[in-house]
Amino acid sequence: MSDSVLTSPDQEVHHHATVTTNFNPEQSCEIGPTGDRQRNQDAFAIREEAALFQKELPLPGHPCNGDENLFPNKIASFTKVLPHDQLGVVILNAYQDLIRALSTADPDEFTTIPLGGIVKLVNPQGAYAFNLVGPDSHQTTIVPAPAFSSAEMASEMAEVYWQALTRDVPFNDYDTNPCTLAAAAELSDFSVFLGPKVKGEVTPQTLFRGNVTGALTGPYISQFLWLDFPFGAKTINQQYRTTVAGVDFMTSFQEWLNIQNGFPPTSGNVFDPKLRYIRNGRDLGEYVHRDFPSQEVLVAALILLGFGDIALAQTNPYLSCPTQVGFVTFGLSHILDFVNRAARLALEIAWFQKWLVHRRLRPEEFGGRVQNVLTGEADYPINPELLNSQAVSEVFSKFDSYLLPQAYPEGCPIHPSYPAGHACFIGAGVTMLKAFFKESFIIPNPVVASSDGLSLLPFSGPPLTVGGELNKLAANVAIGRDAAGVHYRSDALGLMLGETAAIGILEGYRKTYNEDFIGFSFTKFDGNKVII
């Protein structure tokens, strides 16, 4: 390591990190408790300790549902954009090439995976990315995804069929709409359905909601997806572009097959000329079609900061400090840094689990299997609770096919289903926000979108807390992808992996603060409180 080399412009040099000069460190004007040499050692020690902490955590193992081995034709695996036969079953050599690339991690192997068309795989090598903070992706685990033939898979698929059928029903009408009433009634009857229930029943008020505290309280949509937010020197409302009612995609087998083979869709979204507040599953699905990772968390953070100090977590060391306020630490800059880095670590974890462990097929692919069984083209062991469901027969009545109608013309993105990337990054971001803000703070002037999405009305009902609405936000973003047809309910277990990512980052940085700080204290998705 030497001083940086001064060169003329246009000359390329390998760079050294610091702006170095010829000053003698002994002449430093710096004040502080330690000299630069000691500080240098302390900085290294903190990094090494954080790295060691993560290294010494247990290796948890990576169980899967075994479907990939159980079905030699890979009908239960993610195969989109590889080449497929006329029934949409993957060409086995291509799948084996994908597995070889994933197994070797050789970048060259990835460039020669045979694709069926022109659409490409999304970032399988992201599965190997290392991070410098928090848990390594490979040191996290998640329960196996529901198996292809299981009763849980049956109810999950039925739920997404119902979500497709009810995309245009305003959340405000769930209590009265015949289709949402039928959805709740049928989901109650599945032998295994893990969505929220009241007294053992799915109701219009639990329908398509999450299992986290707060998700069942008040309106379907979190306040953080409706309230105006400050964006520097302007205020932005949360009316977003959406798509028109009644236009669904991939409901013909030929279109479905072409897209499975990696060709673009033959038609596109039809956009509503009016921006609207999110009022139904279609709006929510379109919102999570276009969002960037941590967009929702950034917006939530800006809303929360707008509430002022009274909404900060009780552990914030500056909360009642007479002389100082936070900014770089325990303030705006700290919060924005942590929510964004947690989002990406969560996605690294998701990509590892998706590509290297589970490779679960998407609901769109499962819909093709249902189609082939019910038309007699194939005989796959799909659970009869699904094949005999009202959800599937209603879809057939409406669309003349058993395929899962998609909200996005292109269908799902080109990476496996389990866990959902959106669930992972929103789980991470929401966890970070629970660490920095006061979960029990009651959101002032709560709102509910009108059924046409053109206005916000005052909401009167139970108090909506920051903690509850953040959990609801997590559920909305994760399950909003199901509303579009690209994920199942269990894919939202990625929330827990996101939480793990966020907690790992908080742990890593535990010794980096000078402040008297008792630790971040908040409630996990499972209801347990932690101090970090």
Add this chain to the structure above:
Amino acid sequence: MSDSVLTSPDQEVHHHATVTTNFNPEQSCEIGPTGDRQRNQDAFAIREEAALFQKELPLPGHPCNGDENLFPNKIASFTKVLPHDQLGVVILNAYQDLIRALSTADPDEFTTIPLGGIVKLVNPQGAYAFNLVGPDSHQTTIVPAPAFSSAEMASEMAEVYWQALTRDVPFNDYDTNPCTLAAAAELSDFSVFLGPKVKGEVTPQTLFRGNVTGALTGPYISQFLWLDFPFGAKTINQQYRTTVAGVDFMTSFQEWLNIQNGFPPTSGNVFDPKLRYIRNGRDLGEYVHRDFPSQEVLVAALILLGFGDIALAQTNPYLSCPTQVGFVTFGLSHILDFVNRAARLALEIAWFQKWLVHRRLRPEEFGGRVQNVLTGEADYPINPELLNSQAVSEVFSKFDSYLLPQAYPEGCPIHPSYPAGHACFIGAGVTMLKAFFKESFIIPNPVVASSDGLSLLPFSGPPLTVGGELNKLAANVAIGRDAAGVHYRSDALGLMLGETAAIGILEGYRKTYNEDFIGFSFTKFDGNKVII
């Protein structure tokens, strides 16, 4: 380290990072080139190597301008919100208490620093924050700030007086407005003025611009502060709330003194009811009054991503890959993570330099010194080039005081001037964007704001490149704070510290990618190209 303890809700437990289970690692379904044990070691090795790389960089020393020792009454130091005498000179015991707190880093010492009023210090303990990635704040350096009595300080203060006088002049009118013409002429005559010049002269086209490549090309304002940007499922224009013309603050000595003593201003901003595109120094100053760290960089990133793959850096490993696209690595998620974390590291560096090394007084404080000298109340060694300047006399003619008219009612924030936090975070963010995007890409359909800020007009002139407009963005954000009266030109040297932060993060993550990647290649602010 053991498996996480399952507890009932409401019970607090100290948390372990991973979601752990009872599965045997030997039964893992994971595929990949290494088993979990090897991966665990590799992950640690990468972290340790990155930490060691930073540790072994030279300790550069922290020179300062020596003013704090030269002036026992601390007239050249940052003292705002401490108690002051009738001339606005700090009460020495209070300053010594601040220095003792900073020297010991004892959190208790910070809580007993005597303040003059109710406004608090911004996060002095942020100066000690450690980070886990990139250079430690204490291992960066910057040249000393211009000294209180120097000719450079004189020209810097004259420049901010001129910026106050020309706040309401549209950038479009700089060529013809008498006040901007006078500003350019006078700044040309200072013996030491380090702003950009053409043939040795400051011109209306170099006035208040930055010294970085691209900052002199085309309109004053970067395209990234004018163009619409995509924000998920909506597009947002860059009209922002601004303040009305002609209303400046802290132009009476009593108001100035009260604010130095930590009391709130007696009047507030008057907002323009119309949102406007940034068209003059006042608009720009208000934009950087309300922004959150990395807001500008987020917007720029979203605009750049909207251009598509053709705007990606040539080094992106997915640029011509037939089978894969980037996302978690070398795509959207990667970019958003890195710009945000670079912003915060840059601010940690800024806070270290501000509080523990330089403690430079703000232009607002300097204005009080000028007032006292020119009214005969005190005899401070201010450089006569400033005292005799047209800038100062024009301010007196207009405001009946020699104080520096402020755009913000409260004046500057409560942390020392050098280096500027805005310069540091925008320098970091812009450097990250230069790493990920193609600097030579020409921005399509460039615009210029109308002189009333109500519309965008097509810009016809030299091509505006991504690299140039990013550098201009950095200059706009840094020097925009000078337009408001809260920083000097040399405070923008924080851009280089921000660049150092970004480069350090890129270096730290160098070994975390599986892709065949030749390294990030871009042009530094000084014109040198680097590969990292």
